[in-house]
Amino acid sequence: MGDLRAAGVEPYPYRFDRSHTLAEARSTWGALDAGTETDDRVSVAGRVMLLRDTGKLVFATVRDRDDEIQLFISKAVIGDDGFAEVKELDLGDWVGVDGHIMTTRKGELSVKADRVVLLSKAIRPLPDKWHGLSDTDTRFRQRYADLIVNAEARRHFEVRHAVLSSFRRTLADEGFIEVETPVLHTEAGGAHARPFTTHHNALDMDLYLRIALELHLKRLIVGGMERVFEIGRIFRNEGISTRHNPEFTMMELYQAFADWTDVMAITEKLITTAARDALGTTTVSIRGTDIDLSEPWPRISMVGAAAEATGSDLHPSMPVADAARVASDVGVSVHPSWGAGKIIEEIFEATAESTIVRPTFVCGHPVEISPLARVDRNDAHITERFELFVDGRELANGYSELNDPAEQRARFEDEQAAKEAGDAERGTVDEDYLRALEYGMPPTGGLGIGMDRVTMMLAGVDSIREVILFPTLRPEA
RNA sequence: CCGCCUCUAGCUCAAUGGCAGAGCAGUGGACUCUUAAUCCAUUGGUUCUGGGUUCGAAUCCCAGGGGGCGGACCA
Known part of the structure; x- marks a missing residue:
């Protein structure tokens, strides 16, 4: 570095005007x-990815965000001083x-350089130019290095961006x-999950990081x-x-005057459109099977799927002891605070859930496990x-949203009772939310979509860490 | 929290109880049409950490740490 400055080269200049991105140059x-x-x-500007030095002629491959180009650097063109740099x-x-x-x-598009200016010096070596960086620990901790050398990592986040912007476009439309x-x-509130807690000093009060968006929306x-x-x-x-x-x-999302059927329709539209926008096709490969997302997605009953998987009659109205007997037949252990509805969900998760490959709507969750959803108009x-x-x-x-404040209060009280009985993930009575419902919420359909998992499906990856730039890891030793 | 696997040079990997190595990167040199350029030379190690067994440990054992996978947990 000192040598560079001694030679009159500033290793970290302030700016550079480029006339073309590399993609623009290639398209032109x-x-x-x-x-x-x-x-x-x-x-043009970019990062030096490869160097081929043949003496008085140097080839360099430089890359910007979207493309690469070759530099053709001849000593006779650039001059002795520039060539030395x-x-x-x-x-x-x-x-x-x-x-x-x-x-x-050979036909390689190149820039015959008459000036090459250093924009930033790399004082740390790049990972292996051929094998890249494969150690997952290093890839996730040093995502910058992963992005530099692994095109596949860059692609995952291009898909992620395409999905997010597609969703915003569809929703705006x-x-x-x-x-x-x-x-x-x-x-x-808004989900069954253990929250993170934090503390506000000036108010001297504990706060929770949100586990859902639902109740505010x-x-x-x-x-x-x-x-x-x-x-x-x-x-x-x-x-x-x-x-x-x-x-x-x-x-x-929440949509007034709609119910769960509207929400299922927009779910299909959001994800299918995102596939088209991110991949240029609605056909994705899931577990080695090509599936066209534009075909209607099957709708099955959770209770029915659990019953079919066990070969037993199941319904959330059945005696808890009967449901528990079926559960033990399929190796599902039952917590004493659970009712028949919760047991049926557990049976579904243990038996049918993992067999679902193509996009499938599982419908009709028991009331017990759905404290914010409206009761089915045909089955209480x-x-x-x-x-x-x-x-x-x-x-x-997603669901048709419960908007009756009296029924919502009763559901919250059931949640609170379950929590007090030792089920830590259950909810509490949100008095302000009940007050809001008392002002009147129109009939509403609501939906939550896990954006990371949608990205996983469309990018074709098996780990959520591949679609989160900086996944949670223990601190470096 | 539990089980299995894994950790060797900056990166990718060898060495399976007997002198810690290769390719790439780096450094020095040759080369004016290369494409992972090529060729010659060369630097580089707390083998994750600590302990133990052994004449001798990257290798076997114990403990700890990081990571991966699975489980537990998780509408």
Whole structure:
């Protein structure tokens, strides 16, 4: 570094004006015949990824975010001083280049450089140029290095961005308004999960990081906002696995005057459109099977699927002891606080869930496990609720929203009783939410989609860490 | 929290109880059409950490740490 400055080279200059991105250069001149010289001048910038030094002629491959191009650096063109500086370049350095567009005898699009300026010196070596970086620990801890050398890692986050922007576009087209609601909650409601706790010093009070977006968004439906959505980080203080990261991204939407059937339709539209936008096709490979997302997604009953898997009659209205007997037949252990509805869900999860490959709506969850969902208009023991499963994983959850404040209070009280009976994930009575319902919430359909898992499906990866830039890890030793 | 697997040079990997090595990167040199350029030379190690067994440990044993997978947990 001192040598560079002594030689009059600033290793960290302030800025560089480029005339073309590398993708723009390729789209403009990519069709030139081999062996073409042009008078077209460009200024481009990128990171040096490969160097091929043949003496008085150096080839370099530089890359910007979207493309690569070759630099053709001739000592006779650039001059002795400039060439001496080029000889000092290392893999990983950022450079700005002025020159003319040309193609080599083999047809490689190149910039014949007459000036190469160092934009930032890399003093740490790049991972192996051929094998890249494969150690997962290093890949996730040093995501910057992973992104530099692994095109597949870059692709995962391109898919993620495409999915997120596609969702926003679709929702805007459907008249939804994007909102932001608090991350710090005084009560952790809207889902069954253990929250993270934190502390506010000035107020001297404990707060929870949100485990769902639901209850605030529905307050906005009460307020008359009609169609709202939020894409936001939520936090669950639970185990880490290939499907779970403690902080993850949820999209939730609420639509006034709609019910669960409308919400199922928009779920299909959101995900199918995202596939088209991210991949250019609605066909995805799931466990080696090509599945066209544009075909209607099957709808099955949770209770029915559990009954079919066990070969026994099941219904949440049945005596708990009977449900528990079926559960023990299939090796599901039953907690004493559980009712028949919870037991049926556990049976479903233990038997049918992992067999679902293609996108499938699992419908009609028992009331017991659905404290915010509206009772089915044809069966008082189940709700108008669905979960979307793909490849054994839950991707989405939606329902006709319970808007009767008296019934909601009774459901909350059941939750609180279960919590006090020792079930830590159960909820509490949210008095402000009940007050909101008392002002009147129109009939509403609601939906939550796990954005990380949608990205996993579309990117074709098996671990959630592949679609989260900085997944949660223990501190480095 | 439990089980299995794993950790060797900056990176990717060898060495299975007997002198810690290779390729790439780095360094020095040659080369004006290369494509992972090539060729010659060369630097580089707390073998994750600590303890033990052994004449001798990267290798076997114990404890700890990081990571992966599975389980537990997790609408």
